[in-house]
Amino acid sequence: QVQLVESGGGLVQAGGSLRLSCANSGRTLSSYAMAWFRQPPGKEREFVAGIIRGGGITKHADSVKGRFTISRDNAKNTLYLQMNSLKPDDTAVYYCAANQYFSIVATATSDYDYWGQGTQVTVSS
Secondary structure (H helix, E strand, O other): OOOEEEEOOEEEEOOOOEEEEEEEOOOOHHHOEEEEEEEOOOOOOEEEEEEOOOOOOEEEOOOOOOOEEEEEEOOOOEEEEEEOOOOHHHOEEEEEEEEOOOOOOOOOHHHOOEEOOOEEEEEEO
């Protein structure tokens, strides 16, 4: 069973940093490809970054490339998203997601089977 719980969101000024965490209380996350998505107010959920099971391959959306970094610690059963140089446009609810079958970084919400409840990130100008 996979139960994902995000943490680390909050209110930060533009230019600041946050690190999001996603922990699984069920089966080990090492068996899953993982990703971060976000949903800005009034908009659809969008892909932010993804990482394959072993962690050797990552993909980041163009809008966050160079500012955000996805990583995973399978020993701690935790996924991370380091967010630097935050902008007001990064304001959104951030979700982590897991997929058991893909060996590539999938970017569509329909590709993921398990979701966390989300954590709010608000960036003030």
